[in-house]
Amino acid sequence: MDNNKTVDDAVVVVDDAVVVVEPKTAKPRRRGVTVAVVPMPRSIKSIADLIAVGRNVTPANWVAVVGRFTGPDGRGGVSHASRNVGRFTGMRIVDFQNVWMADNNGLDDCQLAAIMRIEHPAASGGLYTRDAATAVGIVRGIRAEYNRNGHGSKTETWRTVRAERFGAASFAWPTTAVKTA
Numbered sequence: 001m002d003n004n005k006t007v008d009d010a011v012v013v014v015d016d017a018v019v020v021v022e023p024k025t026a027k028p029r030r031r032g033v034t035v036a037v038v039p040m041p042r043s044i045k046s047i048a049d050l051i052a053v054g055r056n057v058t059p060a061n062w063v064a065v066v067g068r069f070t071g072p073d074g075r076g077g078v079s080h081a082s083r084n085v086g087r088f089t090g091m092r093i094v095d096f097q098n099v100w101m102a103d104n105n106g107l108d109d110c111q112l113a114a115i116m117r118i119e120h121p122a123a124s125g126g127l128y129t130r131d132a133a134t135a136v137g138i139v140r141g142i143r144a145e146y147n148r149n150g151h152g153s154k155t156e157t158w159r160t161v162r163a164e165r166f167g168a169a170s171f172a173w174p175t176t177a178v179k180t181a
Contacts, residue, residue: 039052040052040053040056040065041053044069044087044088044118045088046088047088047089049088050088050115050118050119051105051107051115053065053069053114053115053118054105054107054111054112054114054115055107055111057110057111057114057115058110059110059132059171059172059174060174062110062113062114062132063132065114066114066117066118066132069118069121070117070118070121071121074121075121075122076118076121076122078120078121078122079122080122082122083120083122083123083124084120084123085120086119086120087118087119087120087121088119089119091119093120093123093125094153096116096119096120097116097142097146098146098150098153100112100115100116101142101143101146102146109136109139109140109143109171110132110136110171112139113127113132113135113136113138113139114132116128116135116139117135125138126138127139127142133171136171
């Protein structure tokens with residue numbers, strides 16, 4: 001994507017690759033924001049893969065991406081005994097959330113909710129069991145608590161590093177048609 005295109009270009013995931021669909025008329029860019037096109041990894045083996053998956057999550061594909069990496073049962077092969085331990089980092093839930101609040105690598109709330117669910121697919125909290133819009137609201141609550149009192153942080157990082165929100169303030173979630181008799 002060259003510098004005279006807008007950031008409003010549509011991003012579509014097709015066969016594990018991100019395709020940028022440019023609008024018919026190009027508008028001058030308001031800010032010098034660079035949007036990297038990162039291919040969707042086939043599997044997650046590292047934090048870099050987890051970030052790459054997060055960068056490809058949108059409200060339109062949230063359920064599909066999370067479902068792909070958590071498996072058909074939604075638990076990602078995680079046993080009940082290790083449901084609160086991260087699959088890729090080995091971190092407990094609160095520690096993982098606090099690390100991502102301190103440095104979210106430019107991911108927005110929708111993307112953070114997805115990677116938190118992918119990391120802890122068998123957890124039982126609302127972030128891990130409710131719909132995507134509710135999960136995003138819970139991520140915002142986690143950020144507020146992190147900035148207010150550290151969200152149970154074991155370190156003092158939260159006193160000097162504020163959790164910042166990146167991306168959209170609100171998301172347009174796809175709606176499902178309800179048939180009426």
